[in-house]
Amino acid sequence: MSVKKIAILGSTGSIGTSTLSICESFPDRFQPVSLAAGRNLDVAVAQCKQWRPRLVSMATEELADQLAARLRSEGVTGIDVVHGTAGTVAVATLPEVDFVVSAIVGVSGLEATYEAVKAGKDIGLANKEALVAAGELIIAEARRNKVALLPIDSEHNAIHQCMRGGTAAEVKQIWLTASGGPFRSTPLDLFASITPAQALKHPTWVMGQRITIDSATMLNKGLEIIEACRLFDLPPAKVQVTIHPQSTIHSLVEYVDGSILAQLSVTDMRLPILYAMAYPERIPSELTFDMKSLSQLDFQQPDFARFPCLRLAYEAAEAGPAHCIALNAADEIAVAAFLEGRIPFLGIPRTIESVLQLTKPGHPASIQAVLTADHEARQLAREVALGQAATH
Numbered sequence: 001m002s003v004k005k006i007a008i009l010g011s012t013g014s015i016g017t018s019t020l021s022i023c024e025s026f027p028d029r030f031q032p033v034s035l036a037a038g039r040n041l042d043v044a045v046a047q048c049k050q051w052r053p054r055l056v057s058m059a060t061e062e063l064a065d066q067l068a069a070r071l072r073s074e075g076v077t078g079i080d081v082v083h084g085t086a087g088t089v090a091v092a093t094l095p096e097v098d099f100v101v102s103a104i105v106g107v108s109g110l111e112a113t114y115e116a117v118k119a120g121k122d123i124g125l126a127n128k129e130a131l132v133a134a135g136e137l138i139i140a141e142a143r144r145n146k147v148a149l150l151p152i153d154s155e156h157n158a159i160h161q162c163m164r165g166g167t168a169a170e171v172k173q174i175w176l177t178a179s180g181g182p183f184r185s186t187p188l189d190l191f192a193s194i195t196p197a198q199a200l201k202h203p204t205w206v207m208g209q210r211i212t213i214d215s216a217t218m219l220n221k222g223l224e225i226i227e228a229c230r231l232f233d234l235p236p237a238k239v240q241v242t243i244h245p246q247s248t249i250h251s252l253v254e255y256v257d258g259s260i261l262a263q264l265s266v267t268d269m270r271l272p273i274l275y276a277m278a279y280p281e282r283i284p285s286e287l288t289f290d291m292k293s294l295s296q297l298d299f300q301q302p303d304f305a306r307f308p309c310l311r312l313a314y315e316a317a318e319a320g321p322a323h324c325i326a327l328n329a330a331d332e333i334a335v336a337a338f339l340e341g342r343i344p345f346l347g348i349p350r351t352i353e354s355v356l357q358l359t360k361p362g363h364p365a366s367i368q369a370v371l372t373a374d375h376e377a378r379q380l381a382r383e384v385a386l387g388q389a390a391t392h
């Protein structure tokens with residue numbers, strides 16, 4: 001059995017480190033050969049020392065120089081260090097790479113993901129923002145190059161598994177489960193004073209900051225609706241959301257005959273990562289779910305008044321690609337502003353809604369056009385958020 005050579009985009013993050021943990025558990029199956037980190041120099045140094053990849057990228061030239069110096073001083077040789085977008089693209093397209101785990105947060109991960117698909121690499125996709133911003137282009141390129149695009153996002157991974165129970169034409173609709181985040185039952189009059197520390201306490205998952213805040217506003221589920229439309233070629237009306245606080249069922253597929261298939265497992269991202277990396281095989285693992293401990297599965301319908309971001313995402317999905325790009329871009333800016341204490345929690349949906357209202361319908365036909373639209377939406381979002389900051 002040959003060892004799959006893995007590139008990890010976002011190796012220092014939550015998904016990246018879980019991917020390396022899978023490589024550690026299955027050394028005869030997966031070998032990381034190229035890594036892209038952002039700014040976390042200490043973790044990048046440690047990963048280089050442990051894994052001795054061929055190529056590593058850091059976000060900036062300065063950080064790359066610092067990494068190279070640290071590796072030299074510690075006697076670690078044979079690792080090329082690159083930087084920036086060109087660096088992440090080089091990591092993703094290294095000729096010997098068989099499989100790319102795309103787990104940079106935000107649109108920063110888009111170009112490397114797209115170039116990996118163009119280079120014919122199979123992809124494990126965690127970076128949902130790439131699909132939200134440029135899903136049609138990525139999917140078309142994946143079809144052209146016959147690459148497997150395997151979702152790592154837990155809901156889409158669950159749907160991918162449940163889709164093996166029928167044909168695409170037999171699917172009536174799909175159900176994405178949502179935890180409801182930390183504010184599922186918080187009185188609405190307290191929303192105005194929600195702090196970053198409160199919003200960063202996810203009830204069921206440990207994840208990076210941006211996705212954790214997105215779970216608190218439920219914009220994460222909104223992005224996932226668009227992600228599902230792109231991955232499974234479904235209209236927004238066939239992508240439903242149900243709140244399931246236990247995060248035990250990761251999503252469901254409803255078939256035309258009335259059967260609903262669900263995927264259940266532990267709340268541990270190593271499992272969807274392993275599924276994607278091993279596909280179409282299933283590798284025995286210790287990530288078992290204790291069925292005997294399962295006593296209750298709850299569901300409730302989401303409330304758009306509590307979670308306006310969910311409504312905004314459905315509206316963007318219906319409005320088309322330019323609005324999906326704007327939805328994500330505005331959220332990236334608003335979440336950063338909230339975490340820096342510059343806008344309130346409710347400023348996140350307010351920023352997104354204002355930016356969407358100012359966005360004209362459009363269908364960017366290239367990655368460069370997507371990046372231009374993303375840049376313009378960010379500018380708008382900064383102006384809107386800045387206006388709010390002045391009155392905050």
Ligand SMILES: NC(=O)C1=CN([C@@H]2O[C@H](COP(=O)(O)OP(=O)(O)OC[C@H]3O[C@@H](n4cnc5c(N)ncnc54)[C@H](OP(=O)(O)O)[C@@H]3O)[C@@H](O)[C@H]2O)C=CC1
Nearest residue numbers: 010012013014015037038039040104105108126127207208
């Ligand atoms: N965590 C989870 O359980 C899940 C995550 N996802 C998705 O996976 C992606 C990653 O999420 P998560 O791991 O939680 O996020 P983290 O914030 O934990 O990690 C983000 C990673 O991206 C890197 N990064 C950020 N900016 C750049 C850049 N400009 N160039 C290169 N690398 C960069 C960071 O580097 P550094 O830290 O070195 O700065 C880090 O390695 C997101 O798209 C998220 O929505 C989807 C489902 C579940």
Ligand SMILES: CC(=O)[C@@H](O)[C@H](O)COP(=O)(O)O
Nearest residue numbers: 153154178179180181215220
């Ligand atoms: C693990 C994962 O896939 C996350 O996207 C998670 O689902 C977030 O939780 P929410 O359901 O609260 O958005």
Ligand SMILES: [Mn+2]
Nearest residue numbers: 153154155224
């Ligand atoms: Mn998810």
